[in-house]
Structure formats: C-alpha cells, structure tokens
Amino acid sequence: MEISEKELIIKAQNRDQFAFEQLIYNYDRAVLSIAMRYARDNDDAKDIYQEVFIRVFRGLNKFEFRSEFSTWLFRITTNVCLTYKTRKKEQMMVSLQNEFEDEQTGYDSVNLISEEKSPEDQTLGNDLQSLIGEAVDSLSAKQKMTFVLKHYEGYKIREIAEMLNCKEGTVKKYLFDAVNNLRKKLKPLNAYQT
Amino acid sequence: MKHNEFKQMIQLSLYGELSESKHAMLLEHLNFCEECKRELEYQKNIMMLLSESKKLKVNEELLKEARFQLRGALRQHKADGLSITSIANNLLQLFSTPPRLAFGAITMLVIGLIIGSIFMGMEKVIIKENGPELTNASLIQNDMRISNMQFIDSDPSDGEIEFTFNASKQVHFKGNVDDPKVQGLLTYAMLNDQNPGSRLNSINVMDSYKKVTLDDDVREALVTVVMADNNQGVRREALKLLNTSGFDESVKQANLYVLLNDSSSALRIEAINALINAAKSGHSLNKEDINLVIQQATQDDNNYVRLKSKSLLQEYN
Numbered sequence: 001m002e003i004s005e006k007e008l009i010i011k012a013q014n015r016d017q018f019a020f021e022q023l024i025y026n027y028d029r030a031v032l033s034i035a036m037r038y039a040r041d042n043d044d045a046k047d048i049y050q051e052v053f054i055r056v057f058r059g060l061n062k063f064e065f066r067s068e069f070s071t072w073l074f075r076i077t078t079n080v081c082l083t084y085k086t087r088k089k090e091q092m093m094v095s096l097q098n099e100f101e102d103e104q105t106g107y108d109s110v111n112l113i114s115e116e117k118s119p120e121d122q123t124l125g126n127d128l129q130s131l132i133g134e135a136v137d138s139l140s141a142k143q144k145m146t147f148v149l150k151h152y153e154g155y156k157i158r159e160i161a162e163m164l165n166c167k168e169g170t171v172k173k174y175l176f177d178a179v180n181n182l183r184k185k186l187k188p189l190n191a192y193q194t
Numbered sequence: 195m196k197h198n199e200f201k202q203m204i205q206l207s208l209y210g211e212l213s214e215s216k217h218a219m220l221l222e223h224l225n226f227c228e229e230c231k232r233e234l235e236y237q238k239n240i241m242m243l244l245s246e247s248k249k250l251k252v253n254e255e256l257l258k259e260a261r262f263q264l265r266g267a268l269r270q271h272k273a274d275g276l277s278i279t280s281i282a283n284n285l286l287q288l289f290s291t292p293p294r295l296a297f298g299a300i301t302m303l304v305i306g307l308i309i310g311s312i313f314m315g316m317e318k319v320i321i322k323e324n325g326p327e328l329t330n331a332s333l334i335q336n337d338m339r340i341s342n343m344q345f346i347d348s349d350p351s352d353g354e355i356e357f358t359f360n361a362s363k364q365v366h367f368k369g370n371v372d373d374p375k376v377q378g379l380l381t382y383a384m385l386n387d388q389n390p391g392s393r394l395n396s397i398n399v400m401d402s403y404k405k406v407t408l409d410d411d412v413r414e415a416l417v418t419v420v421m422a423d424n425n426q427g428v429r430r431e432a433l434k435l436l437n438t439s440g441f442d443e444s445v446k447q448a449n450l451y452v453l454l455n456d457s458s459s460a461l462r463i464e465a466i467n468a469l470i471n472a473a474k475s476g477h478s479l480n481k482e483d484i485n486l487v488i489q490q491a492t493q494d495d496n497n498y499v500r501l502k503s504k505s506l507l508q509e510y511n
Contacts, residue, residue: 014424014457015424017268020268021265025261028257028260028261029252029257032252032256032257032260033251033252036252036256042256045256045260046256046259046260046263049260049264050260050263050264050267053264053268054264054267054268054271057268057271058271132243132244150209151209151244151245156211157206157209157211172202172206175205175209176201176202176205179205179237179240179244182240182244183236183240186240186243186244
C-alpha cells in the first residue's frame, strides 16, 4: 500500500531517515532544477540543494500542516536561492584574503541536457543560452527568482506568490520588470531573430 | 486604462495567466491600438528567444551526486547533535502550551544539567591526517575499536579525504547500583547508547533492583527517554520505571505526552493506567489536561484507548 505524504512527513518528523528520503525524492528534482536555473553552476546548484534539504530536515518538526509541504519546501528553496549569492560573496571575500591562486577561469556551464537538438544546433544553442543566462543573471534577485519560477519552471503566479510570501500583484510586477529588463539586454539578439 | 497596463496584460496573456474578461478587454484594445499590437509582437519574440533555453531537464548524474552528498551531510548533521536537537524539539512541542512553560523551563534546565555533567570534560576530537595522536600502532596498542566510519568527503581528487569514526576502548567497571557513578553511567547509556538493547538493559538494571532510589536526574532522564527515544520497547520500559518512581508533575506530563503523541497504543494504554492509578491516589488533572484527555477520548484510532480515556475522565470527575 502506498504511503501518503502526510504519513511520510509524520514519520520523517520522528527521525525516520528512510521516510525523509522518500518524502524529499518526490520534490528534489524540481528543487535542483530551480537551483540550476538560478545559480547556473553545478557546484552552486548542489550547494543550494543541500542547504535547502538540511533546512527542511532541521525545520520539519516545526511543520504543522498549515500549508502544503511543497509550498513550504519551495519557499525554503526560493529563500536559499535569494540569499545564496550574498552568502557566497561573503565566503569569497574570506577565501580571497586567504588564497589568491588556483583560480579557475573557465565558465562552468549549466549541466542541463538539451533535448531534440543536433550537436551543431547544441553548440549554437549553448552560445545563445550563455547570453540569455548572463542576461537573466543581471536581473535583481527577486526578478530573477520570479522569472525562473514562471518562465522555466512553469509555476502559476499564485504559487510563486506563496513561495515568495508576497502578493500576486508583486509577482506580476517582478515578472513584468524582469521581462522588460531582459528585453533591453537582449535587444540585439531579438532584432536579429525578428 | 494606460498602455503600460495593457503591456502587462499582454505578458500575462502569453503566460496564460489572464482572466477571460481581461483577455476579452485586451483583444478589443488590440483591434484599434497599433502600439499595443507592436508590443504583442515584441513580447512574442522575446518569449520565443527566451524559450531557446527552455527545453531542458536535470542531469541524472548531477541529481545522484546531490543526493549522495546530502546523505553525507545529513549523517554529519546527525552526528553533530541531532539526538540533542530531537530531544529539545520534542520537549518544545510538549511545552508549547502556556501553563506548561514553567514546567518546561525547569525540566530543560535539569536535563541541561544532566547532559552538562555527563559531558563535562569531554570534547570532540578532530584528528588530522598527520596528527601525533593517531597512528596504526597506537590504535592497536590501545585496543581501540573503530566503528561507524562515515565519509564527509570521499572524493580523493584533491588529494584529501575526510571522515569521522567512533574509536572506543572497552572499560570494565564494577560497583553498587546505588552508587551515583553507576547511575550516571546507566543514565548516560540510557540516553545515548546507539544500541537499543543497551539502552533497554540500562533501564532494566535499575528496574530490577527494586531497592534503588532514583534521584531526580535519573527521573528526568527517564522522562526524556519516554518522549524522545525512537525505540518503542525502550520507551515502554522507561515509562514503566518512571511510573513506579512516584507520581509528580513531571511524571504526569510525561504520561500525558505519551497519551497524546506516542504512536504505540500499548504505551498510550500504559500512560492511561498510570494516570487512572494516580487519580485513585488523589492526584488531579487541571482543566487543560482534562481537555486534552477528552480530545484523546474522541479521536484516538484505538477503541481501547478511547474507552480507557473515558474511564480516566470518570476517575477525575
């Protein structure tokens, strides 16, 4: 008999490691996907993934079923993403003071697999993806998060508002501003495509 | 309505987030507004461009790596004091209602003192690869046993790996069961031994030697075990021993906690029996406690627990 999500949560709250894993494996692909889209770096995405589930593990006892587990989880995910760059900058400042070598200059491209494309198309696509990725990176943290969740992950505006703990109108504004900013950044490409 | 608002509506429409009425309004506007028609085309183009990187899926290998690393991190997190956290969380849940805060604070203080006294002088040892403390010879000479090896970093690509393990040496101890040192060791085992059999034995030793008087530290440790141990058998023996050690506020709260939270119906029945016996001996429950018992009397999955809860209420009425 398949065990319900609520039962899994209760078991996980009682420190049942197997139940915890079963529970998070229903969502961890989506969490990693958001992290990859947001961070555009494998190691950063794995760091975000780990941070999210450590927070879930620590906080699960306080989860009182007042919202869907997924809403709570994705709220944690967006929080971790939004604060990740700040924390990383702080870590980098410390690390730069200590060591100034072994710097890897190569861009660690996003480890996502493109579907239905020939190798040639993929090469062209990767360049385009890099440009789009850089443009998305230049958005403010909340605009970027909103854009990633809506455009790439396909969440409803209502769901994004729950994740970001704000009003739907605010999400619409972030999204509108995000797309407008991307439009400015990608103007040459856009003109070429038209 | 301003153009800017229609522009936002165009975007929402492309994302399928526009209501029917607003969609109709937008279409009507597009019939005569050239500027918004151009905007629609621009937005379609930008969406198409941005969708170039849309058809993607997560790399399975990366997901596997992330899961593997998470498992390691969780194990490390657990080793760094999960048991203490879990106990604290359970206690916090128990003491979440205002009348219990005072009792909670006192119990936490006492448990803190127990744990403090147990761990006094102990410190976490971090041994680096070339540290003088650890060599093969010293491990053999000291008859040290190594167990529970867990990798924090098992990737040797940078030349280093990192792991934790338990290094233990057998100690022979003989003493009177009334000796505070013996009770301290048994209490420590009861709270911390990884083997449930050892935790159970520690409780049973104190239970079987009926002359032994349990001091407050041991009783508070038993309360902790009753609420936080993950093994049902250990919780049950701890509850039995606790209930024979005299009924007071902390024992009452422990029994109420079991009645309301424990997954085992046998333990819930054990707790009701203890509360009924206490009622017969003249102890009372306050209004809030009675409300909790009423809740249990109507909601428990187990018929017998519901029946016994009703009997308990009759005893207190």
